[in-house]
Amino acid sequence: MRPDEQSRAGIVWAYRFDAAGSPSLVPRGEIPTLPPQEGFVWLHLDLVHNHTKAWIGQQARLLSPTAEEVFLSTEPHQRLDHSAGLVWGVSHDLIRDVDRNSGEVGALYWIVAERFVITGRREAMRSTRLVAETLDRGETVASTADLFELLVEFIIDDVTDAVVRLMDLTDSVEDLVLSDSFEGAPSRIGAIRRTAVRLHRQLGGQHLLLRRFSDGSSGRGAPDAMRACAGRLLQRIDGPHADVQSVQDRARLLQDEMAARSASQTNRQLYTLSILTALFLPATFITGLFGINVKGLPWVETDLGAGFVTLACVSAATMTLILLRRRGVIGK
Numbered sequence: 001m002r003p004d005e006q007s008r009a010g011i012v013w014a015y016r017f018d019a020a021g022s023p024s025l026v027p028r029g030e031i032p033t034l035p036p037q038e039g040f041v042w043l044h045l046d047l048v049h050n051h052t053k054a055w056i057g058q059q060a061r062l063l064s065p066t067a068e069e070v071f072l073s074t075e076p077h078q079r080l081d082h083s084a085g086l087v088w089g090v091s092h093d094l095i096r097d098v099d100r101n102s103g104e105v106g107a108l109y110w111i112v113a114e115r116f117v118i119t120g121r122r123e124a125m126r127s128t129r130l131v132a133e134t135l136d137r138g139e140t141v142a143s144t145a146d147l148f149e150l151l152v153e154f155i156i157d158d159v160t161d162a163v164v165r166l167m168d169l170t171d172s173v174e175d176l177v178l179s180d181s182f183e184g185a186p187s188r189i190g191a192i193r194r195t196a197v198r199l200h201r202q203l204g205g206q207h208l209l210l211r212r213f214s215d216g217s218s219g220r221g222a223p224d225a226m227r228a229c230a231g232r233l234l235q236r237i238d239g240p241h242a243d244v245q246s247v248q249d250r251a252r253l254l255q256d257e258m259a260a261r262s263a264s265q266t267n268r269q270l271y272t273l274s275i276l277t278a279l280f281l282p283a284t285f286i287t288g289l290f291g292i293n294v295k296g297l298p299w300v301e302t303d304l305g306a307g308f309v310t311l312a313c314v315s316a317a318t319m320t321l322i323l324l325r326r327r328g329v330i331g332k
Contacts, residue, residue: 004028010049013132015042017147021140034062035115040144044128045120047072047109052120063111064088071109071120078202080209080230082222087112087148089209092202093155096126105202108155110148112226117144119151127154145225152206152233159203160240166195166247174250177258180265189255196248203241210234278324282316 006014006028014026017039026032032041045052053072060068067088070079080089088111095106108127109120119128131151141147173188213222214230290297290309299305324330 005031008051009055010046010052011055012044012046014044015132015135017041017141021142021146022138023135023141025136034059035113040115040117040147042117042119042144042147044132045118047120047122056118062113062116067111071111071118073109074107074122075109076107078205078209080213082213082226084221085114085223087222087226091152091155091206093121093128094126094158096124096129105198110151112144112148114144114223117147126158127151130154143225145223145229148226149229149233153236155206156233156236156240159199160243162195162199163240163243163247166192166199167243170247170250170254174254177254177261180261182258182262185258189251189258192247193251193255196244196251199244200241200248203237203244207234207237207241210237275324275330278329279317279320282320283313286313286316 006012006026009031011031014032015023016026016032016036017023019039021039026041032043034041045055056063056068056072063071064083064086066081067083067086070081070088070090075090078090078092080087082088089109091108091110092105093108095104106121106123106125108125111118121128128151131147131154134150135141141150169188170192173185173192176182176185210230210233214227214234286309299308302308321330
C-alpha cells in the first residue's frame with residue numbers, strides 16, 4: 001500500500017475549520033496550504049518521521065527561525081515564546097499507550113498563528129487525541145487561540161484527575177498512620193511524594209509560563225487573543241496547582257508523623273526492656289555470686305539453699321521495683 005501525501009510529510013492528521021469554526025478532517029491525500037484562504041487549519045505532526053523536518057523547512061516563510069528550531073528540537077523543558085504574530089512552545093502531556101495512559105510525561109511541541117496551528121510529538125499524546133475526538137463529534141472552535149486553549153484544558157484536566165487520585169491515596173495513608181498501622185505506609189508515602197513532585201513540576205512550570213505571558217513583560221507584543229487565552233488557562237491551573245502543593249505538604253507531614261510515632265513506639269519498647277533489665281539485674285548478680293566455686297558462701301551445705309537463693313533473687317527484684325516506683329521511673 002502506497003503512503004498518502006500526509007503520511008509522506010509526517011502528518012498524523014489535519015483538520016480544516018471554516019469561518020464559523022466547524023471542523024472537518026482533511027483527506028489523507030491532501031496537504032492543506034498554510035495559511036488557508038479562509039478559516040484556519042490544525043496539523044499534527046510525527047516528529048520522528050524522516051520527512052517532517054523537510055516539510056517544516058518548506059514553511060520557513062511563515063515561521064520564525066527560533067520557532068522552527070524549538071519545534072524540531074528535543075527540548076524537554078516547558079517553554080512559551082512569541083513573536084509579533086506567532087506563539088510557540090513546549091508543554092508536558094501524558095503519553096498514551098495503545099489501550100491506556102502510561103502515566104509517563106512527554107513533550108508536546110506547538111506553534112500557534114492566526115490562521116494555523118501546528119503540533120508535534122515523538123510519542124502518542126493523550127491531549128491531542130482527546131481534541132481530535134472532540135472535533136470528530138462536531139464541536140466548533142472559533143479561532144486558533146480557542147483550539148490551543150482546548151488542547152491545554154485537556155492537559156490540565158488529566159493532571160487534575162491525577163491530583164484527585166493522589167489526594168484520595170494520601171487520605172488512605174493518613175488513616176493508616178493515625179491508627180498506628182504502618183504496614184506498607186512508608187512505601188506508599190514515598191510513591192505519593194514522587195508523583196506529587198512530578199505533577200508539581202508539570203503544573204508549576206506551566207503556571208509560571210502562563211502567568212509571565214499573560215501578566216508580565218514576556219508576553220508584551222504577543223497576539224491579544226493568545227494573551228487572553230493564557231489568562232483564562234492561568235485561572236484554570238491555579239486550583240490543581242494549589243492542590244498538588246497541599247498534597248506535597250501533607251505527604252511531608254505524614255512522613256514526619258510516621259517517624260515520630262515510630263520513634264515513640266521504639267522508645268516504649270526500649271523503656272519496657274530497660275525496666276526488665278533493671279528488675280533482673282540484682283537477681284543476675286546474686287546467681288552470678290553463688291556460681292563462684294569458693295568456700296564460705298552461705299547455704300551451700302543447706303538442703304533449702306536453692307529456695308533461699310530464689311527468695312533472695314525475688315526479694316532483690318521486689319526492692320528494685322519499689323525503689324524505681326518511688327523515684328518515679330515506673331508510673332505511679
